[in-house]
Amino acid sequence: MSKKKKDEIIEEVSEEIEDMESEEIVETEDEEVETEESQEEEPEEEKDDMNTKLLRLQADFINYKNRADKEKTRIYSSAVEDVVCEMLTVLDNFERALEAPDDNGSFKEGVQMIFDQFKQTLEKRGLEEIDALGATFDPAMHHGVMSEEVEGTEADIVLEVLQKGYKIKEKIIRPSMVKVSR
Incomplete structure (x- = not known):
């Protein structure tokens, strides 16, 4: 849920609370006369209900946000792991190339430099x-x-x-x- 949507919901709930506070109970001749005490209890109960709903909405939003953050972290870790796993075979082949006999030392030096750079890149990702x-x-x-x-x-x-x-x-x-x- 976006922050804008959350703000809209909070604003709507606040408006409903204000409306309930400003409502006046209109009594007709047929209705019984309510005591002041019962008139105050009804809007107070409704106000408490709305506050409870607002608090639950806020808690739900915080839980949603936490779940989304955890999911994002899990997906990132999984993606890094998948890429690194695929590159391990390349790393193995570099090591084999470095162990092979070489008459030309410059080739081996070049492969060693590439290997070192590749390994450092993987280590930066946590390998x-x-x-x-x-x-x-x-x-x-x-x-x-x-x-x-x-x-x-x-x-x-x-x-x-x-x-x-x-x-x-x-x-x-x-x-x-x-x-x-x-």
């Missing part, structure tokens, strides 16, 4: 890499695809990261694909 290597395996953050028995190592320790995992703020958008010790 964080999940540090997995050497950490205890957490199924919420890691996707175990291989396991290996290693002497001298505790069980459920991440030995190798096969694909990096990422999160935006505290929400995991892609778990790390890892090799875990048994």
Whole structure:
């Protein structure tokens, strides 16, 4: 509901309250004579009803505004998350290109500069890499695809990261694909 619409409704309610206050009860010969006390109670009750309606309208508007703000925030977060998820494959391909052997060092330097710029842009939007290597395996953050028995190592320790995992703020958008010790 727009502010203009809210102001119009408030103005209408205020006018009705003023009208009720200014109304005079016209008594005819056939009607019983009302006491002053009952004459004052009726308009007062109607005034209270109108005030209650106005307060409820204001509360409804505030609730609507809060819901709209929450929905806007949720939609924005979801949109950022979707775009970042699509760009993770590009980030992975950059990393693979940087790991490939290169006879010409200038090509690799150019790709490295593009990669750094791309990664900084994603980090500005809240992207964080999940540090997995050497950490205890957490199924919420890691996707175990291989396991290996290693002497001298505790069980459920991440030995190798096969694909990096990422999160935006505290929400995991892609778990790390890892090799875990048994």
